[in-house]
Amino acid sequence: MEEFLPKIAEILEVEAVTPDFKFREIDEWDSLKGFSIIVLMEQDYGKEMSVETFLGCETVEDLAKFAGVA
Numbered sequence: 001m002e003e004f005l006p007k008i009a010e011i012l013e014v015e016a017v018t019p020d021f022k023f024r025e026i027d028e029w030d031s032l033k034g035f036s037i038i039v040l041m042e043q044d045y046g047k048e049m050s051v052e053t054f055l056g057c058e059t060v061e062d063l064a065k066f067a068g069v070a
Contacts, residue, residue: 004069007044008060011036019061019070041067 001019009017011033012026023029023037034054041049045067057063064070 001064001069004064004067005060007040008037008063011040017060019059019064021060022058023060023063024058037063045069 005017005019008023009015012023013028013033014026017023023033038049038051038054041047041063047067049066053066057066061070
């Protein structure tokens with residue numbers, strides 16, 4: 001999780017995130033950020049994330065659990 005949080009913060013263009021951070025609630029949220037998270041899962045963690053699975057994630061911790069780092 002230590003390396004995961006800064007990667008998500010970078011994608012979201014925010015200073016920092018916590019596990020309970022609801023990433024879709026940022027003002028700058030857009031589909032490109034969502035796509036970037038899906039790509040991160042595959043490239044950095046070897047996990048293919050479907051759009052359906054992604055849409056089921058609400059917090060950064062949900063993403064971390066999928067990546068296997070929580």
